[in-house]
Amino acid sequence: MDSRSWLLLEQEDPTWRLPDDLRARDPFAARDCGWVEQMRPFIRQFSRPGETVTDPFCGFASTLLAAHLEGRAGVGYEIEALRVELARERLARHAAERQQLFAQELPEQGEPLDLCLGNLPYFGCAWSGSNAAQLYASPDYASYLQQLAVLFRRIAGRLRTGRYCILMAQNIDVGGHWLPQAWDVARVLSDYLQPCGERLLLYPKPVQALAPLDSGHDRSHEYALIFRKVPAAQDLEGALRLLRELQQLGLGFQVYGSFGRWLQDPERVEPGDVDLLLPADEANLNALLLALQQRGFALSSWREPVQPPLQLADYAGRYYFRAERTERQGRQLRIDLTWELESGQCVSLGGGSARGLPLA
Ligand SMILES: C[S@@+](CC[C@H](N)C(=O)[O-])C[C@H]1O[C@@H](n2cnc3c(N)ncnc32)[C@H](O)[C@@H]1O
Known part of the structure; x- marks a missing residue:
């Protein structure tokens, strides 16, 4: 060529x-x-x-x-x-x-x-x-x-x-x-x-x-x-800290997809984003979206901005919400929130060090 x-x-x-x-x-x-x-x-x-x-x-x-x-x-x-x-x-x-x-x-x-x-x-x-x-x-x-x-x-x-x-x-x-x-x-x-x-x-x-x-x-x-696929501009360790913080707030979600696999095996391909699977629970979804918004994330669904509280029924079949944050240092974090179960395996963040990192 x-x-x-x-x-x-x-x-x-x-x-x-x-x-x-x-x-x-x-x-x-x-x-x-x-x-x-x-x-x-x-x-x-x-x-x-x-x-x-x-x-x-x-x-x-x-x-x-x-x-x-x-x-x-x-x-x-x-x-x-x-x-x-x-x-x-x-x-x-x-x-x-x-x-x-x-x-x-x-x-x-x-x-x-x-x-x-x-x-x-x-x-x-x-x-x-x-x-x-x-x-x-x-x-x-x-x-x-x-x-x-x-x-x-x-x-x-x-x-x-x-x-x-x-x-x-x-x-x-x-x-x-x-x-x-x-x-x-x-x-x-x-x-x-x-x-x-x-x-x-x-x-x-x-x-x-x-x-x-x-x-x-x-x-x-x-x-x-x-x-x-460009080298991950994602702040993966920042993502881990954020997820643990959200977990401590009692919000329900599981980590799956490439981020979940990377947590299990950091030698694998670095994830481009973070995928969270949520129960089909409107109150939990809205609390999670609000918590992300308060931490500087822009929320969208199919490139349209969204503002919680949302009604899950209005988004049936739309598959996911996206939360994106760019920090002053240029670090980026993108989180996709899905509430319909896919075939992918879910990984609990659990306690301890799921990928050998200090998670606290
Ligand atoms: C344009 S044709 C590919 C032709 C191929 N490049 C070739 O020259 O032989 C697209 C193919 O995608 C298949 N396809 C459609 N949906 C699919 C899916 N969800 N997963 C895998 N294949 C799919 C279709 O059946 C079709 O054979």
């Missing part, structure tokens, strides 16, 4: 293309399958030989095949079991069986990620099936972005510090409404990782003249959105 902000992708090499017989077995004829060629430059640039490339939306395993060709291990998560089967067959034909595929969402816990790379499943695509985790089947755009936010938080929690998450995305027309999906997704992802650029992928097609005043285009370009 060089400094140009675009990559020209003129032809898909038939050697690596998803074979027609596999394509025909997909109910949507693999209309959303990407090109192996689009992934290879990013794998070379943003990972080292022998490292692992993880695709959270693995589809037919184009990324995993590209990783294999570049001498990297690959791990893919794909929610559709049939697609996983097709992907396995495809990889086997290239003797790339060592690449690992899972018919599930990317889990919260697992090995640290060296590079996360994939094509976004778009909102608004026709889809049949009843899997609630299927992003193509999200009933509305807000739910789609929220579902993505959950996955992005997991990715950020598992990504190694200094490493990259790169998603290929387009702004698309959905039922006659132009949705800036690439930009909205970038905004959601930037809640968890630092945006650090983009590449425009260009797929030249035969040109057609447009009628006057027609703004349509042929979708022959796509963005590769590049995000990085």
Whole structure:
């Protein structure tokens, strides 16, 4: 890869293309399958030989095949079991069986990620099936972005510090409404990782003249959105002191996610934020939010400022509140408060020194 902000992708090499017989077995004829060629430059640039490339939306395993060709291990998560089967067959034909595929969402816990790379499943695509985790089947755009936010938080929690998450995305027309999906997704992802650029992928097609005043285009370009996990600016020890103080006030919460894992094992990836799980108890939530506000935290829900006391019912399905504080010395602390249980393990702060630090 060089400094140009675009990559020209003129032809898909038939050697690596998803074979027609596999394509025909997909109910949507693999209309959303990407090109192996689009992934290879990013794998070379943003990972080292022998490292692992993880695709959270693995589809037919184009990324995993590209990783294999570049001498990297690959791990893919794909929610559709049939697609996983097709992907396995495809990889086997290239003797790339060592690449690992899972018919599930990317889990919260697992090995640290060296590079996360994939094509976004778009909102608004026709889809049949009843899997609630299927992003193509999200009933509305807000739910789609929220579902993505959950996955992005997991990715950020598992990504190694200094490493990259790169998603290929387009702004698309959905039922006659132009949705800036690439930009909205970038905004959601930037809640968890630092945006650090983009590449425009260009797929030249035969040109057609447009009628006057027609703004349509042929979708022959796509963005590769590049995000990085920057070294934690978080004041982790300050976070621990604060949590113990809140606990002493009798407020109910549990620590989970990457901060919880870091408490158990400080050798693991440093957390980017602090995740607290709360009981669905309005009085406790409001007391906690007020205590944070009094300690200089700005409170928000989906980037909208909130002011306690709140009614939990008004926020059903909104997933979390965020509390952020920047101190004069530049130290930052970000706390996400969730009140719906996820699969993640909860860690009690308990007494003693959960991570070998003096907690008092
Ligand atoms: C754009 S396609 C990926 C295509 C892939 N890059 C390829 O070239 O083979 C997006 C994939 O994400 C999958 N998907 C949707 N929601 C998902 C979720 N929650 N977790 C994992 N995969 C999901 C879809 O089933 C779809 O196969």
